[in-house]
Amino acid sequence: MDGKAIFLLRRKRTIRVAIILLGVALTVILISLNTGTIRLSPTSVLKALIGYGTAEESMILYEYRLPRIIITMLAGAGLGIAGAVFQGVSRNTLADPGILGINAGAAFGLIAYISFFRSLDGPAALMIPLFTFAGGAVIALVIFLFAYDRYRGLLPIRLILVGIAVSAGVSAMTLLLSLRLDEDTYAFAARWLAGSVWSRDWVNVWGLFPWIVVLIPIIYYRSATLDLFTLGDETAASLGSAVTRSRLILLALAVALSCASVSMAGGIGFIGLAAPHIAKRLVGPQHRHFLPIAAMTGLVILVAADTIGRSLFHPNAVPAGVVVAAVGGPYFLYLLFTTK
Amino acid sequence: MMKKWCGTLAIILCIGILSACGGQASEAVNTSASSSSAQETGDSGKAGEKDSVTQVDPNAKIASMSIHMTNNLLALGIKPAGSAIGGGVGDFLPHVAHLLEGSAKLGVVGDSDMEAVLGLKPDYIFIDEHFGGEERSKLEKIAPVVSTNLDEGTWRDHLKRVAAVVGRDKEAEAFIKEYEEKADRVSKLIASELGEGATAMAIRVSAKEIRVQSAGRPVGPIMFQDLKLKPANGVEKISASEPYAVISKEVLPDFDADAIFLIVNNDDNAKKVYAELENNPLWKNLKAVKNNHVYTLDGQKWLDYSSLGQSMAMDDAEQLFTK
Numbered sequence: 001m002d003g004k005a006i007f008l009l010r011r012k013r014t015i016r017v018a019i020i021l022l023g024v025a026l027t028v029i030l031i032s033l034n035t036g037t038i039r040l041s042p043t044s045v046l047k048a049l050i051g052y053g054t055a056e057e058s059m060i061l062y063e064y065r066l067p068r069i070i071i072t073m074l075a076g077a078g079l080g081i082a083g084a085v086f087q088g089v090s091r092n093t094l095a096d097p098g099i100l101g102i103n104a105g106a107a108f109g110l111i112a113y114i115s116f117f118r119s120l121d122g123p124a125a126l127m128i129p130l131f132t133f134a135g136g137a138v139i140a141l142v143i144f145l146f147a148y149d150r151y152r153g154l155l156p157i158r159l160i161l162v163g164i165a166v167s168a169g170v171s172a173m174t175l176l177l178s179l180r181l182d183e184d185t186y187a188f189a190a191r192w193l194a195g196s197v198w199s200r201d202w203v204n205v206w207g208l209f210p211w212i213v214v215l216i217p218i219i220y221y222r223s224a225t226l227d228l229f230t231l232g233d234e235t236a237a238s239l240g241s242a243v244t245r246s247r248l249i250l251l252a253l254a255v256a257l258s259c260a261s262v263s264m265a266g267g268i269g270f271i272g273l274a275a276p277h278i279a280k281r282l283v284g285p286q287h288r289h290f291l292p293i294a295a296m297t298g299l300v301i302l303v304a305a306d307t308i309g310r311s312l313f314h315p316n317a318v319p320a321g322v323v324v325a326a327v328g329g330p331y332f333l334y335l336l337f338t339t340k
Numbered sequence: 341m342m343k344k345w346c347g348t349l350a351i352i353l354c355i356g357i358l359s360a361c362g363g364q365a366s367e368a369v370n371t372s373a374s375s376s377s378a379q380e381t382g383d384s385g386k387a388g389e390k391d392s393v394t395q396v397d398p399n400a401k402i403a404s405m406s407i408h409m410t411n412n413l414l415a416l417g418i419k420p421a422g423s424a425i426g427g428g429v430g431d432f433l434p435h436v437a438h439l440l441e442g443s444a445k446l447g448v449v450g451d452s453d454m455e456a457v458l459g460l461k462p463d464y465i466f467i468d469e470h471f472g473g474e475e476r477s478k479l480e481k482i483a484p485v486v487s488t489n490l491d492e493g494t495w496r497d498h499l500k501r502v503a504a505v506v507g508r509d510k511e512a513e514a515f516i517k518e519y520e521e522k523a524d525r526v527s528k529l530i531a532s533e534l535g536e537g538a539t540a541m542a543i544r545v546s547a548k549e550i551r552v553q554s555a556g557r558p559v560g561p562i563m564f565q566d567l568k569l570k571p572a573n574g575v576e577k578i579s580a581s582e583p584y585a586v587i588s589k590e591v592l593p594d595f596d597a598d599a600i601f602l603i604v605n606n607d608d609n610a611k612k613v614y615a616e617l618e619n620n621p622l623w624k625n626l627k628a629v630k631n632n633h634v635y636t637l638d639g640q641k642w643l644d645y646s647s648l649g650q651s652m653a654m655d656d657a658e659q660l661f662t663k
Contacts, residue, residue, distance in 0.1 A: 007429055021453075036455045037453050037459060038455045038456075038459045059458065060458060063454070064454050064458075316427065316448065
């Protein structure tokens with residue numbers, strides 16, 4: 001079989017997997033829309049969605065349920081893609097915004113934000129992604145400087161190790177800052193760190209939306225570069241890729257994407273690791289195929305986790321991050337052990 | 341290639357900076373608005389300027405989004421149709437649960453279950469700015485909102501404010517009068533037991549730490565004003581705007597309190613911590629412990645800074661000091 005045939009086969013498989021995932025995603029979203037204190041029948045949900053529901057039904061859907069679901073959709077997709085880029089750039093399948101310390105930086109940015117502004121409602125919410133991005137970007141820069149070698153460029157393995165070290169340091173600083181907060185704000189910060197989807201309003205959706213819809217296409221457009229990285233730096237360079245510069249750009253994009261996602265959805269770490277792995281197993285290693293699948297997998301995981309989290313132990317909701325870790329962890333282990 | 345990417349990055353940066361500026365501007369507006377409203381409320385000394393309703397039929401269907409509010413309503417003999425629940429217990433607080441039988445549960449305080457509120461179809465929603473303030477705009481879409489603010493005034497003021505809205509001023513006055521009489525009685529009991537001008541401190545033992553309660557909310561006012569105890573050495577140093585300070589048990593003797601009011605959290609780990617503390621020589625040698633002047637409080641009532649909670653705490657104190 002020649003290369004072209006393999007490529008066509010892969011593409012066919014990708015389309016098939018994408019259709020199945022789309023179905024799964026739609027199902028999960030519909031279930032999520034049906035989950036809440038007030039029982040709405042699926043038909044009345046659909047009716048309200050297209051504008052034929054009662055005032056009460058459409059209020060429940062549009063004011064309470066939909067914004068939160070859209071946020072989990074956007075954040076899940078963002079985290080999935082960000083994780084895929086981190087893994088591609090560092091050529092390490094362990095890379096993930098959580099492990100690299102980006103989430104720790106974002107958390108630091110968020111705590112700094114609530115220490116100074118104290119308000120999380122209204123238009124101020126649009127600022128939160130900027131603060132988490134600033135925090136994440138500073139951490140990424142520090143990690144980058146430490147992992148950069150003047151002669152050999154960015155060293156992928158050092159990237160991870162430095163990331164783990166820096167993230168430990170930043171977490172300590174975040175903890176220190178958060179201890180100075182008053183009780184209510186501290187409780188919020190702790191919930192955020194555990195990955196609780198705190199944002200419930202359309203303003204939060206609008207805070208997150210531009211980041212996701214701008215960054216994901218740009219990253220997708222660069223997916224061929226990610227493929228080159230897998231060949232090793234020398235090969236990639238000889239094939240005409242400006243390795244360090246592309247790596248930098250992609251890293252910056254991924255940092256922005258993951259920081260924006262966690263700003264609204266809380267410090268959810270595991271999706272960035274698991275979604276690309278699952279996607280890769282489903283459609284193979286070519287980024288142009290598996291990036292969309294990783295996004296959809298991330299979306300499905302986060303929407304499902306948040307739905308489970310807010311319904312299972314009602315009235316006390318469990319943070320989505322905890323559900324992701326509790327359900328995703330064992331499943332991930334199972335995946336690792338059942339495939340060679 | 342390089343140029344193109346520099347261009348893209350520049351655009352992203354621009355978007356970022358632009359949205360940052362926009363955000364900051366609105367943030368500035370936001371803070372100035374909130375500070376001016378704070379001044380206004382400071383001037384008039386009353387909460388609820390934003391409320392659209394000033395009179396509520398006490399028999400109307402009322403949803404209460406704060407535990408303090410719920411208990412103030414109960415003190416006035418009004419059972420809300422639905423109420424927020426305590427996050428720790430995930431239910432109505434145990435000391436008032438029997439009064440709320442049949443009321444709907446509207447989610448944990450500060451994180452209201454909007455769907456439950458909507459489903460209740462209340463005529464009015466009562467909130468406390470200190471807890472559900474940020475949810476106000478959402479609640480206003482469901483029903484008119486009446487608010488108090490825990491940070492302004494004492495529980496007496498909150499009770500009077502609610503009473504004025506539901507037209508039960510007399511009941512509020514009677515409630516407060518009864519409380520003051522009780523406080524008089526109990527403070528005399530305490531004085532005869534501990535002597536005039538005895539010093540006291542309140543200690544709360546949780547699974548993780550030992551706390552000394554401040555002279556502020558929730559237990560400060562009842563102990564040091566209503567029961568006329570004197571704050572033990574160092575209690576005054578804890579900021580009254582904080583409910584408590586965490587201490588290490590080594591400094592307990594420094595407080596040199598004549599009496600210790602003790603709250604042990606209602607979980608096994610906290611009880612274990614207290615059992616260890618009880619056997620510690622440091623504890624055994626405290627003046628209050630040696631003189632048998634340690635009083636274990638019903639924490640739910642004492643920590644509930646609402647009219648009903650404080651009144652129940654006063655009853656608890658009367659029992660503790662009646663022999």
